[in-house]
Amino acid sequence: MATFSCVFLLTLAAAATGQEYQTLREISNTLLLNQLALSNVLAERDSGTTVIRKWLSELQSNLTSELAAMIREERTSLHDTLREVVRRELDGVLEGAPTTRDVASSLNSYQPGNHSCLTDRPADCLGYRRRGFNTSGVFNIYPGSCCQPVTVWCDMTTEGGGWVIMLARGPQMVQENFARLWEDYKTGFGNPHREYWIGNEVIHRMTEKVPTVLRIDAEDFEGNRKFGEWRKFSIANETELYRLSVGDIWVASTLRDDLAYNNQMAFTTLDRDNDNNKDNCAKLRTGGGWWYKDCSYCTPNSLMIDTDHYYNSSTWYHWNTSREAFTSLRWLQLKFRPLDSQGPSQMCAGQ
Numbered sequence: 001m002a003t004f005s006c007v008f009l010l011t012l013a014a015a016a017t018g019q020e021y022q023t024l025r026e027i028s029n030t031l032l033l034n035q036l037a038l039s040n041v042l043a044e045r046d047s048g049t050t051v052i053r054k055w056l057s058e059l060q061s062n063l064t065s066e067l068a069a070m071i072r073e074e075r076t077s078l079h080d081t082l083r084e085v086v087r088r089e090l091d092g093v094l095e096g097a098p099t100t101r102d103v104a105s106s107l108n109s110y111q112p113g114n115h116s117c118l119t120d121r122p123a124d125c126l127g128y129r130r131r132g133f134n135t136s137g138v139f140n141i142y143p144g145s146c147c148q149p150v151t152v153w154c155d156m157t158t159e160g161g162g163w164v165i166m167l168a169r170g171p172q173m174v175q176e177n178f179a180r181l182w183e184d185y186k187t188g189f190g191n192p193h194r195e196y197w198i199g200n201e202v203i204h205r206m207t208e209k210v211p212t213v214l215r216i217d218a219e220d221f222e223g224n225r226k227f228g229e230w231r232k233f234s235i236a237n238e239t240e241l242y243r244l245s246v247g248d249i250w251v252a253s254t255l256r257d258d259l260a261y262n263n264q265m266a267f268t269t270l271d272r273d274n275d276n277n278k279d280n281c282a283k284l285r286t287g288g289g290w291w292y293k294d295c296s297y298c299t300p301n302s303l304m305i306d307t308d309h310y311y312n313s314s315t316w317y318h319w320n321t322s323r324e325a326f327t328s329l330r331w332l333q334l335k336f337r338p339l340d341s342q343g344p345s346q347m348c349a350g351q
């Protein structure tokens, strides 16, 4: 634009007189000044556009952040609400669910051929694990009748999963009462979502014919967690006082074998003294039933409190290899599954 202006002016200048030249020069100056002013205006406009763009970008960024925070907050709130609803629903279901006492009664009265139930129901947690259930939780298993479930917690993650929890202990707002009589330990009690004993009758039925591994996971009040595994786990029938049988502890276990002391012992409860002590070991160890001898180095069914007075709490004696002293436990699970966890699934019996 400037080049065109100069050529135009020079052409005119060559043909102009002195007065005309002066006039043209003034016009030229005016044009140059206007051009300069126009350039300044354009530069200011560009600068303004940049500022507006930057402001819009910041506004968009802030809005995006605030929107994301709102969504996160809503999600958290919704998650908490859903969790509470599910928890209440589960509690409601459990309130109406058959008790382990009902289940044991059903097991005792079960006669093959008298039922018309589904026959492809898993008899244990391993059956569910093989069907793709890989999250631990409460399941109905069918170790006897295909009609009558036993409601248990299944551990689906530890060492391949498929473990039936036969005893669950842990910190609770209100601890389950384990100071119970023979009949309660026979049929089971408690809540599979929290603390419970599955019942001696069910344990006997599930271990009498299938080679079974017992596993114990336990934690002390300092947060140290240990485990032990025993093969050849089974318990006898009620006539034989639910006598305990376990093999040697697996060498890779981090627990020392305090359970060996209880091997081949009968079950003792507050009202059924089958131990070798002159007194009743259940009475001596806060009321919990167990396979006491005189009495026991481990007491999973005793009170779970942190105390130096070992007679008053659930303990494991050889917890620390460096010292021999009872250690109180704050959390514990006894669980079992078939020894051949790759073998055929155990299914319910009957039609």
Ligand SMILES: [Ca+2]
Pocket (backbone or CB within 6 Å): 273, 274, 275, 276, 277, 278, 279, 280, 281
């Ligand atoms: Ca005794």
